[in-house]
Amino acid sequence: MRRRLILVGAGHAHLEVMRLHKNNPLTDIEMCLINPSNYQYYSGMFSGYAEGLYTEEETRIDLTEFAERCGVHFIKKKASRVFPERKKLFCEGGAVYPFDIISFDIGSKSIPYEFAGSDARSVKPNYQFVEQMNSLRATSTPLIVGGGAAGCELAVSIQTFKNKHEIAGNVRLVTSSNVLADSPRKTSKKLKSILEETGVQIWENEKVKDMYDECIVTEMNNRIRHTGVLWLGGPLADPIFTLSNIDVDTRGFAYVKATLQFEKYSFIFGAGDCVTLRTYPHLDKSGVYAVRQGPVLFENLKAYLDDEPLKKFEPQKKAMYILSAGKKKGLLMYGGFSHYSGKAWNLKNKIDTNFMKKYK
Numbered sequence: 001m002r003r004r005l006i007l008v009g010a011g012h013a014h015l016e017v018m019r020l021h022k023n024n025p026l027t028d029i030e031m032c033l034i035n036p037s038n039y040q041y042y043s044g045m046f047s048g049y050a051e052g053l054y055t056e057e058e059t060r061i062d063l064t065e066f067a068e069r070c071g072v073h074f075i076k077k078k079a080s081r082v083f084p085e086r087k088k089l090f091c092e093g094g095a096v097y098p099f100d101i102i103s104f105d106i107g108s109k110s111i112p113y114e115f116a117g118s119d120a121r122s123v124k125p126n127y128q129f130v131e132q133m134n135s136l137r138a139t140s141t142p143l144i145v146g147g148g149a150a151g152c153e154l155a156v157s158i159q160t161f162k163n164k165h166e167i168a169g170n171v172r173l174v175t176s177s178n179v180l181a182d183s184p185r186k187t188s189k190k191l192k193s194i195l196e197e198t199g200v201q202i203w204e205n206e207k208v209k210d211m212y213d214e215c216i217v218t219e220m221n222n223r224i225r226h227t228g229v230l231w232l233g234g235p236l237a238d239p240i241f242t243l244s245n246i247d248v249d250t251r252g253f254a255y256v257k258a259t260l261q262f263e264k265y266s267f268i269f270g271a272g273d274c275v276t277l278r279t280y281p282h283l284d285k286s287g288v289y290a291v292r293q294g295p296v297l298f299e300n301l302k303a304y305l306d307d308e309p310l311k312k313f314e315p316q317k318k319a320m321y322i323l324s325a326g327k328k329k330g331l332l333m334y335g336g337f338s339h340y341s342g343k344a345w346n347l348k349n350k351i352d353t354n355f356m357k358k359y360k
């Protein structure tokens with residue numbers, strides 16, 4: 001009898017599961033993808049889009065077309081709750097889907113609970129990105145909250161776009177610590193100087209306390225005027241797992257074992273930002289790991305269905321990141337090493353365009 005496998009979210013790992021299923025189909029399986037948008041936007045190319053280097057089409061995967069090609073049934077819905085004991089998934093709007101096996105790769109969100117009702121923009125879910133960016137980069141003083149890799153990358157990219165199109169004003173970056181606080185001091189200083197040379201104005205060690213239409217107020221009572229806020233303060237969990245009484249970490253991300261199975265339920269799998277590995281609880285929430293988990297997730301879904309032993313996901317010790325730093329230059333970071341050049345951007349461009357080619 002055919003069993004139903006539901007993939008919730010078109011994140012990196014699920015794209016790879018679908019692609020591998022196309023080449024080597026899981027037997028006697030009806031595979032469904034549930035995602036709230038027809039497109040999956042690729043965050044690695046957000047900076048290039050913000051700067052005007054890529055078109056919208058280049059940054060996204062058409063899920064209706066891709067799912068059809070992979071023999072996967074696509075359902076455009078947002079999952080809201082899972083009932084593991086009843087093996088049922090509930091979606092917004094009231095639809096209910098029974099399943100035999102389910103896997104989550106729904107990413108993360110970025111606006112904290114206390115600012116949920118504010119006008120702050122978010123690039124999560126990722127299908128909001130283009131609309132948010134088009135409106136924001138045309139204004140005079142867009143303000144970015146968050147001095148991590150994503151915040152800095154988008155700040156420098158928007159400023160480069162503004163410089164090129166002679167849109168007056170400066171991007172403002174507010175961060176509760178210093179720029180790229182988790183990186184070695186030398187790398188952090190280098191990125192700060194790139195941001196400033198491009199024209200980004202930076203407020204370090206300032207935490208946002210209140211947000212208004214035209215300004216934010218920090219905990220040190222500084223008022224910073226803006227023409228729109230983009231919140232990139234780090235990954236936060238969707239409430240779905242907490243609502244479903246799943247074991248979660250202190251931030252609300254579901255705990256998975258090294259086999260990518262949920263702790264209490266061997267028929268629930270998860271990958272990417274939305275889960276925390278018990279074996280590596282402090283692993284960064286980054287696309288690099290979501291991508292690497294894809295093939296392991298596919299192998300383990302197959303092994304589970306065939307009643308065979310499952311593999312353990314082992315993250316690499318160090319991961320390479322390349323930040324787009326404006327004008328087709330990149331800042332490559334690998335452990336303590338960093339390198340700023342056109343070659344670094346070319347490498348990033350090659351990695352990102354090759355990634356997209358796999359799913360287009």
Ligand SMILES: Cc1cc2nc3c(=O)[nH]c(=O)nc-3n(C[C@H](O)[C@H](O)[C@H](O)COP(=O)(O)OP(=O)(O)OC[C@H]3O[C@@H](n4cnc5c(N)ncnc54)[C@H](O)[C@@H]3O)c2cc1C
Nearest residue numbers: 009010011012043079106107150272273285286287288290
């Ligand atoms: C500006 C920016 C740049 C970045 N650059 C990099 C980079 O260069 N390298 C890197 O490694 N990381 C980068 N990251 C981090 C990276 O984006 C995330 O770690 C990565 O996208 C996580 O992938 P994922 O597979 O977990 O989910 P995602 O890629 O976020 O995909 C999740 C999918 O699930 C869908 N979804 C969400 N909720 C639900 C629901 N309830 N029901 C159904 N579907 C749902 C979403 O619509 C989305 O399609 C960047 C982040 C940002 C913001």
